Amino acid sequence: MAMMVDETIPDFDCYGSLTTSINTTTTTTTTTTTSSSEDDHSCTWNDWWPVVDWDDFTGGDNFQDLIESMIQGNNSSSGNYLYNSISSEDDSGGMMEEEYPEDSNNNNQSEDINGLKLVHLLMAAAEALTGVNKSRELARVILVRLKDLASPNGATNMERLAAHFTEALQALLDGAASGTLHAKHMFSPNYKDEQHQGDVLAAFQLLQDMSPFVKFGHFTANQAILESVAHDKRVHIVDYDIMEGIQWASLMQALVSRKYGPPTPHLRITALSRSGSGRRSFGTVQETGRRLTAFAASIGQPFSFHHCRLDSDETFKPTNLKLVRGEALIINCMLHLLHFSYRASNSVASFLSGSKTLNPRLVTLVEEEVRPIGEEEGFVGRFMDTLHHYSALYDSLEAGFPLQIRARALVERVFLGPRITGSLARIYRTHGNDEICSWGEWLGDVGFLESNISFANHCQAKLLLGLFNDGYRVEEIGTNKLVLGWKSRRLLSASIWTTTDTDL
């Protein structure tokens, strides 16, 4: 989506350094309104009433024009700097640019301006919630306004995105007001429990088809696993979060049809299950096991399935695993795939460090790629970054399925919305300081070694992306990581690690 550029800043990375420019603008606005006395915009918050005179709030700035232009449906009237700056942008990150030809530029721009407005408001709300001039009231008012403007079924990406963010902020506001941040908001799983199973299933199917995220994670990991066990007769995979076990279908197929090395190795999968109330998508771990077993039987893959329970606090005890001599041990850790629940840091850390003691042959890790944010940016900085991240996600879905707005809205509602809420809650709780930004880094720190991504793997990723939209990119970072991104924004990374090899 196009964003406003301050005139002094010539160009920028669409999903990146937006913060600076908008910060200036919004801060000005906020300051104006909250500094009570001196200026003529005497917006005295002390005696505000629910119906706010928006002119005062915005300091009489262009929002009025924006609203008008929105109503009129084009923005030709507002020959203001916004128009100029938008049209002068030449970056290709615009949400609409791919799909709309030149002549509907007008529509573009009014949508862009609306989008901008929403971003401004969101930013203002975030600021109000946690910024220097913290004001719950202000935040509340802004959120009310946002709710007016943005609906989860809105026609534009930005609108729906803003609606979800608004919801998330609202939850924070409520939680903060009542003094408790519900676990519900921190960890998205519970949200999903409330949703109809059919919805979740449908949304997942759609997600699979609309975007390469799921396949990218699975296939990259699987290819690395295949290469690593090329000469093994027994393979044991410990899966941190097996969900429906979809990843393993294609691995089995590949194992069954491998041409070199010993014939189809025996595959053993141990799935970890949590005793707490994690999100159960549509079945339990046991069901997944049954399904996998049936599938394996259908293609002739020798297979056995095991189940390992995590403690209630999700500590992983390696001794609970049943290991067999001579098998190649693989640790598979999929985090943050869009349809996954969030897993707490301590759980993941416990799992990964426990795994290290087992000396696995390979560790495959797929996680969200998040831009590291400096501490000084705090909540608002992370908030904006999260906004960019999800807007890139939304855009990527739209690019693939431009007409199926309902479909996307479903995916957004079922998966992305709860994630947004969860993310924001976490950021809020930690005041913008990350617990752990990148598990890959953590693995490196803890002593795992990087393991090369092969040419074949990289090639496969490229081919996979080729089946989807052009905007997806895969980059190879370092020697052991592939990152899937949309335009200039990195979204998901898959990396492989190993432990020091003992003499085979």
Added chain:
Amino acid sequence: MFHAKKPSTMNSHDRPICVQGDSGLVLTTDPKPRLRWTVELHERFVDAVTQLGGPDKATPKTIMRVMGVKGLTLYHLKSHLQKFRLGKQPHKEFNDHSVKDSDRATSLELQRNSASSSGMIGRNMNEMQVEVQRRLHEQLEVQRHLQLRIEAQGKYMQTILEKACQTLGGEENMALPARTFKGIGNQGGLIPDISAAFKEFGAPPLSFSSFQDLNICGGQEQQLELHAQSSGMGERSSSFDGFMNLGNDSTDHNLSLGRKRPSPYSNGGNGNGKSPLMWSDDFRLQEIGGATGGASGLGPNNEDDHHIIQMAPLSMESSCNPELDSVSDIYESKPILRDEKKFDAKLERPSLRRAPQISSLSAQGGRNSVFG
């Protein structure tokens, strides 16, 4: 070093007699028996090394174990391995990438290594050619494998969907004719709405593949019905807004029963297990063409209602959210012919895109520019 087996290439030190021992090793008969690395022996050596993960990972001890050749000592292996490693050094990089080709590549390289230094330039060119060819070949392999893997995943998803379908169907009380449609979602109050809304719309036009094989449940028979019916759905309101304005879910249920392009790798609708992302789309398009022909009999009659009702259940409607977010309305926006064409174009795009890719692979070009 790699020596041919012929005695004539022997070292001048040795007497021209080679003795083959019991273990199959060829030893020279001079006072200090030296092991002759024959072709076969060397190949076994290379196999063992590859099995162990490459010359860097393999150790003489492990090689010995793996090769299982009697009479072979650590000493032999150590020196041979060292030479092997040195010989491989410049080519290590691309050898890592392809396990399966490494054997062949290795022996080629070794041969080259033993050539004189004046052949170096020639060697480099050869290497490059080999490298390039190898990469091309590998890429084709990757492509093929990718397709198979996607299909496998699709099949698995199928089992999930079927299972879920049954589960959800069992939960709902379907008072519908047992057309093998499992009921999903709540149709209760929607049925009258659906039929009413459906009647609003005109005759079935071309629908396009979105409705095709949702195949969430039901067998092939239904698939065809779906096709036929859904052709009715296609021509609906003229724009997305029309959908939105409809206000109630019902109509939307009708709409998007099908999947959109890369759809369940189902064998229901199109019967082939091909990569859903590509070929099945085209296939479905053809099918729909056929189905549409059969759909002409569908008119606004009771039968329609049945169909409609039948289709409604497919919408996995969220009972808690009356607004529509169900699978059915997902693919709603295929209403106009105009849009359909656009969509068709999009459908085809993937396949078109594929073709150039494949040919471009051999032309060493390619959209994805695999070489860098």
